[in-house]
Amino acid sequence: MKILLLGKNGQVGWELQRSLAPLGELIALDRHSQDFCGDLTNLRGLAQTVQILRPDLIVNAAAYTAVDKAESEPELARVVNASAPGLLALEAQKLGAWLVHYSTDYVFDGSGTGPWAETDVPAPLNVYGHTKLEGEQRIVENCSNQLIFRTSWVYSTRGGNFAKTMLRLAQERERLTVIDDQVGAPTGAELLADVTTHAVRQVMSPVRQRPQDAGIYHLAASGQTTWHGYANHVIRQAERGVNAIEIAAKNVVPVPTSAFPTLARRPLNSRLNTDRLQATFGLTMPPWELGVNRMLAETL
Ligand code: NDP
Numbered sequence: 001m002k003i004l005l006l007g008k009n010g011q012v013g014w015e016l017q018r019s020l021a022p023l024g025e026l027i028a029l030d031r032h033s034q035d036f037c038g039d040l041t042n043l044r045g046l047a048q049t050v051q052i053l054r055p056d057l058i059v060n061a062a063a064y065t066a067v068d069k070a071e072s073e074p075e076l077a078r079v080v081n082a083s084a085p086g087l088l089a090l091e092a093q094k095l096g097a098w099l100v101h102y103s104t105d106y107v108f109d110g111s112g113t114g115p116w117a118e119t120d121v122p123a124p125l126n127v128y129g130h131t132k133l134e135g136e137q138r139i140v141e142n143c144s145n146q147l148i149f150r151t152s153w154v155y156s157t158r159g160g161n162f163a164k165t166m167l168r169l170a171q172e173r174e175r176l177t178v179i180d181d182q183v184g185a186p187t188g189a190e191l192l193a194d195v196t197t198h199a200v201r202q203v204m205s206p207v208r209q210r211p212q213d214a215g216i217y218h219l220a221a222s223g224q225t226t227w228h229g230y231a232n233h234v235i236r237q238a239e240r241g242v243n244a245i246e247i248a249a250k251n252v253v254p255v256p257t258s259a260f261p262t263l264a265r266r267p268l269n270s271r272l273n274t275d276r277l278q279a280t281f282g283l284t285m286p287p288w289e290l291g292v293n294r295m296l297a298e299t300l
Contacts, residue, residue: 001023001025002056003020003025003056003057004027004029004059005020005026005028005029005059006029006040006059006060006062007038007060007062007063008028008030009030010065011155011159012102012193013028013061014156014189016196019193019196023197023200027053029049036052040062041079043087046088047087050088050091051091054097056095056097056204057098057099057200058088059099059196059200060084060085060099060101062080063081063102064080070128070131070264071126071264077128078131081128081131086141086142089138089142089146092145092146093142093143097145098147099139099143100149101135101147102149102150103135103148103149103150104151105151105152105272106266107124107150110266110269113183114273117218118218118276125264136148136216140216144214145203145211146215147196148215148217149195149277150219151272152272153187153270155186155187155295161295162230162231163186163234163295166230167245170235170238170247171245171246173248173249174251175250175251177254178227178228178232178253179254179255180228180229180256182267183268184270185270185271186221186225186291187219187220187291188221188294190291192219198283199213199217199277199281213280217274217276217280218273218274218276219272220274221287221290222274222287222288226254228252228254231252233292235252241297245300
């Protein structure tokens with residue numbers, strides 16, 4: 001099997017390089033790749049890449065993810081998050097290839113307190129959410145063999161992340177204020193990559209092909225927390241164990257979203273119902289603390 005991975009150096013892309021490798025020949029690109037175009041703003045180049053490589057599977061982990069900046073760069077965000085995925089869908093369809101793509105709980109308006117199901121009506125609050133929703137729609141319209149995973153609050157060991165920022169601040173400051181009215185599940189890039197590989201194996205299995213499993217799935221760790229709960233968990237974990245660190249912040253104060261004004265509005269309710277994913281692929285979503293603790297063990 002030939003696999004084309006786009007966005008190989010993002011949080012999820014990096015983990016996909018690991019999880020997809022045993023499935024076949026993996027060609028992993030980023031926007032700076034020389035041999036083939038992996039730049040999602042170069043639609044012509046991107047189409048040529050697919051036409052020359054003729055992959056059996058395209059996995060698009062590239063995205064415009066700067067949520068606040070997207071408010072002032074809507075056209076660029078739209079090209080990367082909607083036009084390019086739409087084009088990949090058309091090219092995949094021509095080849096009969098599968099296309100895997102990632103989307104976000106930001107397609108919803110964050111109202112209510114229940115977990116969002118795939119059948120709920122999207123209503124994005126910001127430019128990023130609008131462009132991601134348009135990307136989903138273009139894929140669904142143009143490609144029959146597609147898997148779209150909507151996720152939330154992604155972190156990875158590599159590079160910066162919320163947990164690392166909280167730990168640094170908790171060592172520097174005696175008092176931290178953290179948002180306590182946005183609810184979701186921190187989801188590891190590792191989990192996203194591993195579930196992607198399981199799902200791809202199922203839908204593309206030569207003995208048990210499952211075209212009927214195409215579509216949109218919610219993919220997040222189980223359980224829920226707020227950013228405040230997440231920060232507290234991280235700090236308490238870091239205080240324990242052999243590599244315990246000295247925490248200055250005795251006080252982690254919960255504050256509402258309004259305490260941290262941002263250019264883009266954020267949904268308050270980011271809970272995702274993962275029943276469809278678990279039932280279709282026979283998987284169990286682990287509690288969010290499991291992945292976060294692993295990430296901390298690797299980081300500390
Ligand atoms: P990252 O921001 O870590 O990675 C995105 C990657 O896309 C980066 O490597 C970036 O490259 C690349 N990229 C941006 N613009 C282009 C372009 N024009 N051409 C090629 N590559 C480009 O994101 P994640 O790994 O966290 O996100 C993966 C997916 O999950 C995305 O679809 C995202 O929308 C979705 N998601 C993410 C969430 C999160 O909390 N992070 C939450 C919900 C969904 P460079 O570094 O060079 O800019």
